[in-house]
Amino acid sequence: MALKKKPVTGMKDMMPAEMEIRDYVIGQIKETYRAFGFSSIETPCVEHIENLCSKQGGDNEKLIFKILKRGEKLKIEEAKEEKDVVDGGLRYDLTVPLSRYYANNANELPSPFKALQMGNVWRADRPQRGRFRQFMQCDIDILGEPGNLAEIELILATTTLLGKLDFKNFTIRINDRRILKAMAAYSGFAESDYENVFIILDKMDKIGLDGVAAELEENGYAKGSVEKYLQLFKEITNDVEGVRYCKEKLEGFLADDAAASLEMIITSVESAKEADFCMKFDPTLVRGMSYYTGTIFEISMDEFGGSVGGGGRYDEMIGKFTGQNTPAVGFSIGFERIVMLLLERGYQVPTAAQKKAFLIDKKMPKEGMLKILNLAKAERALGKQVMIVNMKKNKKFQKEQLMEQGYTEIVDCYADNVEQL
Amino acid sequence: MALKKKPVTGMKDMMPAEMEIRDYVIGQIKETYRAFGFSSIETPCVEHIENLCSKQGGDNEKLIFKILKRGEKLKIEEAKEEKDVVDGGLRYDLTVPLSRYYANNANELPSPFKALQMGNVWRADRPQRGRFRQFMQCDIDILGEPGNLAEIELILATTTLLGKLDFKNFTIRINDRRILKAMAAYSGFAESDYENVFIILDKMDKIGLDGVAAELEENGYAKGSVEKYLQLFKEITNDVEGVRYCKEKLEGFLADDAAASLEMIITSVESAKEADFCMKFDPTLVRGMSYYTGTIFEISMDEFGGSVGGGGRYDEMIGKFTGQNTPAVGFSIGFERIVMLLLERGYQVPTAAQKKAFLIDKKMPKEGMLKILNLAKAERALGKQVMIVNMKKNKKFQKEQLMEQGYTEIVDCYADNVEQL
Numbered sequence: 001m002a003l004k005k006k007p008v009t010g011m012k013d014m015m016p017a018e019m020e021i022r023d024y025v026i027g028q029i030k031e032t033y034r035a036f037g038f039s040s041i042e043t044p045c046v047e048h049i050e051n052l053c054s055k056q057g058g059d060n061e062k063l064i065f066k067i068l069k070r071g072e073k074l075k076i077e078e079a080k081e082e083k084d085v086v087d088g089g090l091r092y093d094l095t096v097p098l099s100r101y102y103a104n105n106a107n108e109l110p111s112p113f114k115a116l117q118m119g120n121v122w123r124a125d126r127p128q129r130g131r132f133r134q135f136m137q138c139d140i141d142i143l144g145e146p147g148n149l150a151e152i153e154l155i156l157a158t159t160t161l162l163g164k165l166d167f168k169n170f171t172i173r174i175n176d177r178r179i180l181k182a183m184a185a186y187s188g189f190a191e192s193d194y195e196n197v198f199i200i201l202d203k204m205d206k207i208g209l210d211g212v213a214a215e216l217e218e219n220g221y222a223k224g225s226v227e228k229y230l231q232l233f234k235e236i237t238n239d240v241e242g243v244r245y246c247k248e249k250l251e252g253f254l255a256d257d258a259a260a261s262l263e264m265i266i267t268s269v270e271s272a273k274e275a276d277f278c279m280k281f282d283p284t285l286v287r288g289m290s291y292y293t294g295t296i297f298e299i300s301m302d303e304f305g306g307s308v309g310g311g312g313r314y315d316e317m318i319g320k321f322t323g324q325n326t327p328a329v330g331f332s333i334g335f336e337r338i339v340m341l342l343l344e345r346g347y348q349v350p351t352a353a354q355k356k357a358f359l360i361d362k363k364m365p366k367e368g369m370l371k372i373l374n375l376a377k378a379e380r381a382l383g384k385q386v387m388i389v390n391m392k393k394n395k396k397f398q399k400e401q402l403m404e405q406g407y408t409e410i411v412d413c414y415a416d417n418v419e420q421l
Numbered sequence: 422m423a424l425k426k427k428p429v430t431g432m433k434d435m436m437p438a439e440m441e442i443r444d445y446v447i448g449q450i451k452e453t454y455r456a457f458g459f460s461s462i463e464t465p466c467v468e469h470i471e472n473l474c475s476k477q478g479g480d481n482e483k484l485i486f487k488i489l490k491r492g493e494k495l496k497i498e499e500a501k502e503e504k505d506v507v508d509g510g511l512r513y514d515l516t517v518p519l520s521r522y523y524a525n526n527a528n529e530l531p532s533p534f535k536a537l538q539m540g541n542v543w544r545a546d547r548p549q550r551g552r553f554r555q556f557m558q559c560d561i562d563i564l565g566e567p568g569n570l571a572e573i574e575l576i577l578a579t580t581t582l583l584g585k586l587d588f589k590n591f592t593i594r595i596n597d598r599r600i601l602k603a604m605a606a607y608s609g610f611a612e613s614d615y616e617n618v619f620i621i622l623d624k625m626d627k628i629g630l631d632g633v634a635a636e637l638e639e640n641g642y643a644k645g646s647v648e649k650y651l652q653l654f655k656e657i658t659n660d661v662e663g664v665r666y667c668k669e670k671l672e673g674f675l676a677d678d679a680a681a682s683l684e685m686i687i688t689s690v691e692s693a694k695e696a697d698f699c700m701k702f703d704p705t706l707v708r709g710m711s712y713y714t715g716t717i718f719e720i721s722m723d724e725f726g727g728s729v730g731g732g733g734r735y736d737e738m739i740g741k742f743t744g745q746n747t748p749a750v751g752f753s754i755g756f757e758r759i760v761m762l763l764l765e766r767g768y769q770v771p772t773a774a775q776k777k778a779f780l781i782d783k784k785m786p787k788e789g790m791l792k793i794l795n796l797a798k799a800e801r802a803l804g805k806q807v808m809i810v811n812m813k814k815n816k817k818f819q820k821e822q823l824m825e826q827g828y829t830e831i832v833d834c835y836a837d838n839v840e841q842l
Binding site: 007016043065079101112369380 | 425434440448451488498521574
């Protein structure tokens, strides 16, 4: 009785009902991105500990599940600190592995390379409702494409996916880190203050314009800068007009093509979109990670408080690993959140097969059994899901159980009726 | 430049061509077993170290990737041995996790429970060609069904799967641990010698009848027993006649229903099979793990030396964990071997979409781009895989690359021809 029945802390056993939705969503993700020319890739779940601790992962690096050295390399009694006994760790995201993968295999990969990576990641976070220490991530990246075609295709593909999963009325908010910086520069903030200003700006949806103003002033920034800055947000509209306004107003502070490129992305997505959503220019969108260099975007859904996905351009990150900059844009989809939303709304997988069960009486003779096996074979070949199961004493309860599992057609099979089946 | 480009020792980056086959095989597995009423489940990749070291895993327990304790629980400087610093490990198979899963969730699961579990497992084996330290396992189990309907459905489902993957002319060898034991008992071996006798018998395909005889005698077993034993193997045929012969000859040594049940399995599978294979009674089939209690089976394929899958009945294993015996039969499919065989024979995924690429000249005006995006949208909706990509200076090389990726239709798009597309 050495077995512990519960999974390890913070990780979970997937029950059949949830798995049915997960499998369906995974299938839709693969099918949709494939139609846009993305290729599936996979990297090992274990990475070199040096790669995981290379400062690309921010706070996630504190949450790594570390793997013990093996064999002669492990000298526990001499060990003073963690790094003496560890040589690997479970990946905490898919970005570090993607960078390593690209660095390792770029010669064999097409350019641009459109990658779809789905896989579990692990973070030793404090366990809490709805957050687990092992969870699925789904990342889509286009490597090697400097133009905004990459952003356009990523957004079109991802919104098409969400549409297929019956999500409607969601919003893609989009911005560009260059506009973010130009607005700060135009207002007179010092470059060294940008990141801190953006952290405060990021609270806009919680504390509003006045709250942001107050906090900026509390942080000691010049009142003139703060007023000039906030005036911009009052004037900029959430559409292509807003983008054009930025282009004009921020002249001299903003790269020539930045606003035009953003406008092109918004116009293209609106023109060629498949799903029912709207696209908003949001000059207050910041996105935490400082590695973004250009476009940033996020999906918001009213029925779910937060974001269900987001990403942006990070042209300088792969270069940090390989020594050679590679243009890159990525989108990370909140797989677990999407599955949770579908489960909560009692989503029925549309591709679910018709389910039929044969209940076999224990006195069924051999010939009867062979007949039923062949009936099942024929129905399975037609796409039905067929369960053959021995009849229990409590047949009523057994049938209720089967109906709960979705078996709408249940056939009692006895020696004396098997001929008529 | 802290990044190590190579994956950790013994693990591998999956390239797009292999992933296409893997994704296809995974899809076929899920679809096929679903048609037979199996439900997908998933367990965490990390298990309690106590569960992994509970003596169910045989030699695999020596190969565990162990996970370091975290936070205050970790006291490296005081640690004397591994167990002081470790609280989890990566699973080395899917059987231990299935047992834990069933123990943890039996109340919420139907009975019988037909489970399909696919997932990575890890073993710190010495790296060698074609064997990796992270690999996918695929297990199918029926828990709670004591009758041979479980074996019949497992074998039918698995062979149907192999048929869908274009495998032909393979063989299912089948035996029953009870027949194995009855033959040894009939021949006069002591019960305590059975396991050793079976280890020698297991070499039959390598060293032949005479080799087995010689080795049994070398091990000191009575000449009379050895002769009586080997005479049996000469007389038993590899079909249901052989099973009937066993029933008759081994009377008094073999449970009444054992031979009849095996005969029923063979007859049923032959009658209702979908794929092109043959079923052989093989009284020399042993299967290593001693936890098997009844039927055992293995898939052999001529084009691949060894087995590509196997399993059997293990009615007493879950009871060791839960304290309550649960009838169980399982099949483990050699997922990695199947993928390797398909890759080697240059298998073309039959569901692959038609692939079309639009090459966009850099002077394409906005209106042209919108037109192309909408053309692509229409073709994607029809199931085509459409790549939109900026034209490179070396267009010829770019096209060759695209053709290598399977893009059979490539359209050059310029400002002056976009109207005609």
